[in-house]
Structure formats: C-alpha cells, structure tokens
Amino acid sequence: MLCHLPDRREQELLYSVVARCGRYLQAPEAGPFMRELLGRRWAIAGVGLPGHLATLVRDQPDHARDAAVDRLIDDATLFPFHTAFMPIEVRSQVREAMRGDVCGIYTKLGLATFKVRPPERLRFCPDCLDAMKADFGDAWWRRDHQLPGVLVCSVHGTVLRISDVDPGDGNRHSFVAASRLVCRPDADVAIGSVFYEDMVRLVELARLATALLDAPSAAMDHADRGEAYRTRLSDAGLMRSARKVDHPALFDAFLARWGGVPDLIPGLDLGDDRERSWLAAIVRTGRRGAHPLHHLMLSAMLDGVGGGRVDRPFGAGPWPCRNPAADHHGSEVIDDVVIRRDRGTLYGDFACACGYLYTVARQPDGTVGEPRFRRFGQLLAPALRSAIERGGTLRGTARALGLDPKTLMREAAIAGVTVPWNAKPSGAVTPAKGIVAETAKTTRVRRRVRPKRNWFSIDTRLARSARQAAQVVVAELPPVRVTFAEVERRIAKRDWVSKRRMKLPRTVEVLRNVVEETDGFRRRRLKWQVAEAVRTGDLRACEVLRAAGLPMSWLPTVRGAIASLRDRARMAA
Structure with a gap:
C-alpha cells in the first residue's frame, strides 16, 4: 500500500500523507479506505505515534520492509521527539510497538503523567499555509506544529492557530486533510498576547524542539x-x-x-x-x-552558562589542607566543598581526608573571608602528646597547631587528652564518640565531716516557734493572712521546712493547724476594715469592699456587717 501514498513533503506527518491520499483518491467513506489501507475497518488514525505501520509496507519486498517502517517512524511521526531523552531499550520497545499494536505505548513513555499535554486539535501556521498553497497548490499538516508545548511556528515565528480537526472527537477512524475549510483564517490562536522578549524565547524553544525531530540526542539512561x-x-x-x-x-x-x-x-x-x-x-x-x-x-x-560563572564562590578547586600536624599541610588535596547559605552569606566547609575541617565565608558583595578552624581530626592527639613530652607551653603549642589557647584546651578535652595547663576551654566540651578521656592521678582531699543533727530537738523547737509566729501574724494590723509560707519565713529560711517534712513532723502538723482559710481571713479583714470605716466616717459598702480587697460576691456580707454595726450603735445609744 505504501507505493500508493503520495510523496511526503517538508515536515509532513504520516497522518497528513494518508489524509492527502484519501482526498486524492476521493475515498467516499472512512471504513473501506481504512480496510484497504490498514486491513482493518475501524483502525485508529493516530497522529503522533501511529501503530500498525508494518501493514502500510506489506507490499514492499521482505528485505526492505523494516527499513521502510523505520523511515516512516523517524521522518513522519513524533517518535524522535518523544523518545529523544529515553534509554535505548525504551526506544526499541516503542519502535517495535509502532510496527503493530501501540497499546500501552503512552504509559511506556510516561506521556500520560506529563503535565505538558499534546494539543487536542491539530494546529497550523497561516504563513506556512499560504506558502504551501503558493508552491504546491495544496496544504498539509506539519509535524513540528503538533509538538506538545510548541505554540509558535519554528519557520516564521508566527503564533500557531487551532484548526477544527480533533482526531479524538468523532474522527478517530478517519484522516482529515489540511484545507482552508478546517484551517480557517479566524481560527483561535494557541496563545494570546506575549511580550516581545518572551516571543523570541518561544520561537527559540520551537526551533529546539523541531531540531529533535531531525537530530535526536544520543540514547542515555x-x-x-x-x-x-x-x-x-x-x-x-x-x-x-x-x-x-x-x-x-x-x-x-x-x-x-x-x-x-x-x-x-x-x-x-x-x-x-x-x-x-x-x-x-x-x-x-x-x-x-x-x-x-x-x-x-x-x-x-x-x-x-557552560563556560563557568565568574562568581564561582570559592574557585574551581582543589583546595589546600590547613592541618599543621599533617605531612600534606598546604597541599591542594581537598576536592569537594560543602556550601551553606545563611542570610545571603555563603559558607564553604572544606574537609580533608585527615579529618581537618575549616570554613570560609563569602559575603554578598563577593568578599571572601579568612579560613576559620572547625575541627582538627585524629592527628590532634598525637601532636598534643608529642608537644607535652617536649615540655611545650600552652601558647607555644597552640601557635604551632594554628589555634588559640582556649580552643586548644577545648579540642584536647574533646580528644580525651590530659594536658598540664589550667586554662579554661572555650565553649561547651563534649568528648568525641568512642574517646575515653585520659585521667591524671590526683590526691583525694577528705571532706570535713559535719556533726549529726538532733532532728527531734529541732522539730520541737520549731513547732513552738511556729505557734508563737502564728499568734504574731494574727495580731498584726492591717491583717495578714496566716499561711504555711508566711509562718515558715518567720521561723526559718524559705522552703527550709518544706524540704525537710519527713524530719520535722511536729512542725508540719502545727503549721497545718494554724493555717488560716481564705474565707476566715476575709471575715477578719472585713471586721477590721469596718472598724476603720467607722473611725473615718465613710461607711459606704462599696468603699469598704474595695478597701478590704474583697470580691463583689461579698458585697451583701459587707452591707450586713455595716448594718449590724449600726444596730449595735443604735441600741447602745
């Protein structure tokens, strides 16, 4: 059947070639034409990745059929675009499927999961359509216009227009050729107004996508x-x-x-x-x-940006090791740098295989700071022991190792090395995992033994003092509430009795008995405040309530106390 198809034109889809063939033959119905073409009456007219291509070349000699199918796949379908970045095994499986049944091919390529969807209706370029009519007197569907995500023509830079042909809506079993009837001049555009700079980028993207059709990249996992x-x-x-x-x-x-x-x-x-x-x-x-x-x-x-950026944070590397205790000190042996970002500042962590780690900061203005020590590594302990055996001083040893004295003391403690110096280390000291600190032999100092206390006598004395203190508190004016804490503060230090409850049972019992309830204290304070109000001559209930520090719920009680006082005064008169 392939010998009956018209010659393919520039970037023409196989779908378009078959559609022009049907138009030239004036096929009256899709069913007989599809049976003659593909041997099946209701075969699907695929656009981008058609199937049963081996049937199209059944009239070719046996030795030429495979090559003929490969030419159709590579030159007249969207196979090169969809498989451009797929592994070789996927390409082979898709190519083999297109020879026969393409069921599952979209899942194999992952097309069903991509958010960039293929166009629902075929698209065309008005300028290309005019050129086709002028040069050939006929139009065709270009495959570079049907690429997913391509919105402009790669030849003219014109925004593509959407035709009336929807291969999946009532036209699944028929091939519709391009013509002025379906490619109307007033057809909708694929994209609305766009800034000039973005239009230039869209044209460039369209040309990059079109280039994949003719020269796909090498297969790679x-x-x-x-x-x-x-x-x-x-x-x-x-x-x-x-x-x-x-x-x-x-x-x-x-x-x-x-x-x-x-x-x-x-x-x-x-x-x-x-x-x-x-x-x-x-x-x-x-x-x-x-x-x-x-x-x-x-x-x-x-x-x-393939040439490398000028503002590479810390250079191309490798970078030197700054470990003074290592034989390779100063040599460029660090191949990797870990970059951190904090509030616009870049920090590069340079870790050597010897365990030494230092950090370099790069400010937002491009200024690179001096290296700062972070970790010494496993070479510190031998270097410290050697310096101690030679009788080195703290400052001299720290200077030789590139550290300040307090940092050296901290690193020595982390490494578990006992040093003869008494300087205070800087920062928190946490010994490294698996490191057992060396301990120096020290003379044990015997602590002074305190005499035992007679807690029975102390308890008896404090209980008596608690009763007396409670009476003193009750007698104070303005009234003070008798509480456990108030009495405890008067006979001992704060919380001293509370912390020794088991040793002072009598005192605790007395304190519990003398503690004044809230309501009892409020009545005692109200009585005193009413007496003060009589002395000042202001017996307004609200004022007495406020001066006594009582809640509003006590207002009736206050009024009752004032009324009772007035009754007693009246009877006395």
Whole structure:
C-alpha cells in the first residue's frame, strides 16, 4: 500500500500523507479506505505515534520492509521527539510497538503523567499555509506544529492557530486533510498576547524542539543523564557540593534564560514551592524520565552558562589542607566543598581526608573571608602528646597547631587528652564518640565531716516557734493572712521546712493547724476594715469592699456587717 501514498513533503506527518491520499483518491467513506489501507475497518488514525505501520509496507519486498517502517517512524511521526531523552531499550520497545499494536505505548513513555499535554486539535501556521498553497497548490499538516508545548511556528515565528480537526472527537477512524475549510483564517490562536522578549524565547524553544525531530540526542539512561546534568551544573558553578545542587542559583539562572516562558506553556510553570518543581526534580535524581521540553530548556540554559560563572564562590578547586600536624599541610588535596547559605552569606566547609575541617565565608558583595578552624581530626592527639613530652607551653603549642589557647584546651578535652595547663576551654566540651578521656592521678582531699543533727530537738523547737509566729501574724494590723509560707519565713529560711517534712513532723502538723482559710481571713479583714470605716466616717459598702480587697460576691456580707454595726450603735445609744 505504501507505493500508493503520495510523496511526503517538508515536515509532513504520516497522518497528513494518508489524509492527502484519501482526498486524492476521493475515498467516499472512512471504513473501506481504512480496510484497504490498514486491513482493518475501524483502525485508529493516530497522529503522533501511529501503530500498525508494518501493514502500510506489506507490499514492499521482505528485505526492505523494516527499513521502510523505520523511515516512516523517524521522518513522519513524533517518535524522535518523544523518545529523544529515553534509554535505548525504551526506544526499541516503542519502535517495535509502532510496527503493530501501540497499546500501552503512552504509559511506556510516561506521556500520560506529563503535565505538558499534546494539543487536542491539530494546529497550523497561516504563513506556512499560504506558502504551501503558493508552491504546491495544496496544504498539509506539519509535524513540528503538533509538538506538545510548541505554540509558535519554528519557520516564521508566527503564533500557531487551532484548526477544527480533533482526531479524538468523532474522527478517530478517519484522516482529515489540511484545507482552508478546517484551517480557517479566524481560527483561535494557541496563545494570546506575549511580550516581545518572551516571543523570541518561544520561537527559540520551537526551533529546539523541531531540531529533535531531525537530530535526536544520543540514547542515555536516566541515571547517566542525571549525572551528566550534575557535571554540567558543577562546571557552571551551580552546585553546592558534589551531590547538592544550589537550587536558588539554578532557578535564578533558569528564569534569566527563559523569562516568562514557563508560565506561558501549561505544564512548564515552576509553581510556588520550587523545591517540588520539575526543574528541581530533573536535577535531583535520575530515576525517572521528564518531558522533552524540560530537557531542552535545561540544556539550553546550561549551554548559556557552560563556560563557568565568574562568581564561582570559592574557585574551581582543589583546595589546600590547613592541618599543621599533617605531612600534606598546604597541599591542594581537598576536592569537594560543602556550601551553606545563611542570610545571603555563603559558607564553604572544606574537609580533608585527615579529618581537618575549616570554613570560609563569602559575603554578598563577593568578599571572601579568612579560613576559620572547625575541627582538627585524629592527628590532634598525637601532636598534643608529642608537644607535652617536649615540655611545650600552652601558647607555644597552640601557635604551632594554628589555634588559640582556649580552643586548644577545648579540642584536647574533646580528644580525651590530659594536658598540664589550667586554662579554661572555650565553649561547651563534649568528648568525641568512642574517646575515653585520659585521667591524671590526683590526691583525694577528705571532706570535713559535719556533726549529726538532733532532728527531734529541732522539730520541737520549731513547732513552738511556729505557734508563737502564728499568734504574731494574727495580731498584726492591717491583717495578714496566716499561711504555711508566711509562718515558715518567720521561723526559718524559705522552703527550709518544706524540704525537710519527713524530719520535722511536729512542725508540719502545727503549721497545718494554724493555717488560716481564705474565707476566715476575709471575715477578719472585713471586721477590721469596718472598724476603720467607722473611725473615718465613710461607711459606704462599696468603699469598704474595695478597701478590704474583697470580691463583689461579698458585697451583701459587707452591707450586713455595716448594718449590724449600726444596730449595735443604735441600741447602745
């Protein structure tokens, strides 16, 4: 049947070739035409990844059929685009499926999970359509116009328009050719108004995607591709360490390269949580595939900074080891740096294999500070013991090891080394795990033995004092409440009795008995306050209540006390 198909034109889809064939043959119905073409009446007219291609070349010689199918797959379908960044085994499986049944092919490629969706209706470029009519007198569907996420023509830079042909809506079993009837001049555009800078970027992205159709990248496993990305990120200065990506710098570089394009194409937006975006995922792990546009945009961004950035935080490395106790002191043996960011300042942690660790800070203005010691490592203990055996002083030993005296004392304690110096270490001292501190032989100083106390006598004396103190408290004016704490403060120190309850049972019992309840104290204070009110001549109930410090619920009681006082005064008169 292949010999009856018309010659393919520039970037023409196989779907379009078959559609033009049907139009040229003036096939009246889709069913007989599909049976003649594919041997099945209700075969599906696939657009991007069609199946049963081996049936199209059944009239070819046996030795030429495989090559003919491969040419159709590579030159007339979207196979090169969708498999451009897939492993070789996936490419082979998809290619084999397209020879027959393509069931499950979209799951194999992960197309069902990608947020960048293929166009629902076929698209066209008005300028391309005019050129086709002028040169050939006929139109066709270009495959570069049907790529997911491509919104402009890669040839003319014109915004694509949406035709009336929906292959999945009533046209699944028929091929519809491009024409002025379905490609109307007033058709909807694929995207609305766009800034000029973003339009230039959209055209560039369309051309990058079109280039995949003609020259797809070499097949590579996802893990190998992820490792390749991290290598390129390291060359561009976008890695904090050998394994950690500098995500803020990566996003800044990406947005500087692509501007507002991610927000214009559905499925490419980075979202509010950038750590969960597709850009972070594609460079974080290599265990899964990503949409071809994701790879294209990331690669294009890395191509722009591939020469390495001038503001690489701490240089290209390797970096020197600053351990004075190591034989390689001063040699550039550190290959990796861990970069931390805190309020705009970058901190590089340089760890050597000998255990020595130092930090260098880089300010936002690019100023790089002096190295600061962080950890000495396993070479400190031998160096300290050697210095002590030679009779070295604290300051001399600290100077030789590049530390200040207090830091040396702290590191010696952490390493478990006993030193003959008495300086106070700086900071908290926590011995390293597995380190047993060395102990020096010291003379035990015997503590003075205190005489035993007669707690019975003390308890008896304090109980008597508690009764007397309670009477003194009751007699005080203005009234003071008799509480456990008040009496305890008058006979001993604060909490002294409370902490010795088991040794002072009599005293505790007396204190419990003399403690005054809240209501009892309020009545005693009210009585005194009423007497004061009589003396001053102000017997207003509210004033007495306030002066006595009583709650409003006691107002009736206050009024009763005042009334009782007046009755007694009246009877006395």
